[in-house]
Amino acid sequence: MLNILIVGNGQCGNRILDAINREAFGKKSRLAKFYSQQKYKSNVQTIAINTAVNDLKEMKFTKAKDRIHIPHLHGVGANRNVGKHVFEDNKTHIMRQIEERGNFDVCFVITSASGGTGSSFTPMLVKELKERHDYPVYAVVVLPFREEGTLYLQNAAFCLRDIRESGADGIILADNQFLKQMGGNVESAYNGINDMVARRLLFLLDSLDSEMMMVTDLGDFKTVMNGGAGLATIGFYEADTDMPVRSAIQKALSPSGLLFSSDVYKEASRAMVIIRGDKERLSIDEISTEVEKLSSAVGHVFKGIVVRSGELPQVLAVLTLESASELESLYSIAVDAIKQERDKKERVASVKEVDRAFSQIDGMDPSY
Numbered sequence: 001m002l003n004i005l006i007v008g009n010g011q012c013g014n015r016i017l018d019a020i021n022r023e024a025f026g027k028k029s030r031l032a033k034f035y036s037q038q039k040y041k042s043n044v045q046t047i048a049i050n051t052a053v054n055d056l057k058e059m060k061f062t063k064a065k066d067r068i069h070i071p072h073l074h075g076v077g078a079n080r081n082v083g084k085h086v087f088e089d090n091k092t093h094i095m096r097q098i099e100e101r102g103n104f105d106v107c108f109v110i111t112s113a114s115g116g117t118g119s120s121f122t123p124m125l126v127k128e129l130k131e132r133h134d135y136p137v138y139a140v141v142v143l144p145f146r147e148e149g150t151l152y153l154q155n156a157a158f159c160l161r162d163i164r165e166s167g168a169d170g171i172i173l174a175d176n177q178f179l180k181q182m183g184g185n186v187e188s189a190y191n192g193i194n195d196m197v198a199r200r201l202l203f204l205l206d207s208l209d210s211e212m213m214m215v216t217d218l219g220d221f222k223t224v225m226n227g228g229a230g231l232a233t234i235g236f237y238e239a240d241t242d243m244p245v246r247s248a249i250q251k252a253l254s255p256s257g258l259l260f261s262s263d264v265y266k267e268a269s270r271a272m273v274i275i276r277g278d279k280e281r282l283s284i285d286e287i288s289t290e291v292e293k294l295s296s297a298v299g300h301v302f303k304g305i306v307v308r309s310g311e312l313p314q315v316l317a318v319l320t321l322e323s324a325s326e327l328e329s330l331y332s333i334a335v336d337a338i339k340q341e342r343d344k345k346e347r348v349a350s351v352k353e354v355d356r357a358f359s360q361i362d363g364m365d366p367s368y
């Protein structure tokens with residue numbers, strides 16, 4: 001049995017963690033977590049960390065003891081410098097809370113790249129974990145909608161770089177911009193995206209701890225995540241009644257199945273494809289043909305098959321990327337955003353128009 005730690009930092013990280021707990025505890029009742037056993041096969045510990053107490057209170061499926069409030073006003077207002085200081089000041093407390101849970105085989109830290117708290121806490125937390133423990137730590141990072149503004153864009157660019165430099169064993173990308181077709185308004189898009197991420201992570205955890213017909217395990221996952229440029233994404237698809245497993249694999253690898261925009265046949269470097277379902281529905285020939293097609297394009301592909309009687313075929317693909325053209329475009333707009341913010345700051349510092357306006361009444365008093 002694997003010991004797994006999942007940390008959700010900041011609002012986005014907290015919400016995805018809550019979606020994971022909702023799936024794991026069953027959706028029946030808000031109180032299910034108090035009464036029923038979690039559905040994880042592994043020993044899974046979840047911890048939510050935030051500076052904004054309201055974000056933690058919003059969580060419905062994560063136990064109160066698993067929500068750690070680091071008091072700092074109502075968040076750090078997208079300021080990563082403030083966030084880094086707050087983490088440093090509270091590091092001992094945060095690490096103690098995590099270490100009380102015991103030792104782990106693998107850890108996932110979930111965050112948005114673009115806010116203040118999660119994006120600054122995550123690289124620092126990963127660095128601490130890596131210095132103290134030898135288990136792999138993966139960051140699951142949500143990229144912003146591109147129209148969310150210059151501060152979010154610049155945060156995303158620096159956050160990703162900081163996570164790479166933190167010693168993380170890999171970064172799994174999910175992109176709000178790419179996934180925004182999920183729902184009409186922002187809230188339902190968020191919920192849809194959070195559910196997608198939660199479902200994929202739970203499927204992955206389930207398969208890493210499974211008795212499979214053809215086995216993939218944590219070692220294979222580590223090897224996949226080790227490949228490429230340290231960046232990865234996850235594809236998933238559940239077949240409907242008549243769909244052959246071949247099509248389900250193709251859909252999981254196509255843009256509609258992925259969390260981040262990529263042509264995986266061109267950009268992926270290693271992959272792990274896990275297929276689950278009723279034995280009758282899992283044609284070995286079809287599976288082999290699709291997996292061979294992928295491996296001839298990307299190199300090595302680990303294949304796992306989990307037999308579950310009565311279940312429709314479901315396919316999960318973890319893909320590390322050796323290049324990511326979408327990330328390059330994100331960085332090029334982030335560079336403009338950083339320049340825009342810097343120019344604005346310089347203008348304010350040099351022109352001081354507001355000060356000039358005030359200076360017009362120097363030495364004067366109001367008359368009534």
Ligand SMILES: Nc1nc2c(ncn2[C@@H]2O[C@H](COP(=O)(O)OP(=O)(O)OP(=O)(O)O)[C@@H](O)[C@H]2O)c(=O)[nH]1
Pocket residue numbers: 009010011012013015016051052074075076077078079111112113114115116117118119142143144145148152176190191193194
């Ligand atoms: N997918 C998804 N994205 C979210 C969600 N909530 C916020 N975001 C995105 O996360 C980014 C903002 O980061 P947050 O996680 O809200 O910020 P934070 O880490 O709490 O930091 P501060 O609020 O600045 O202290 C934006 O790009 C949002 O679009 C969510 O529930 N789901």
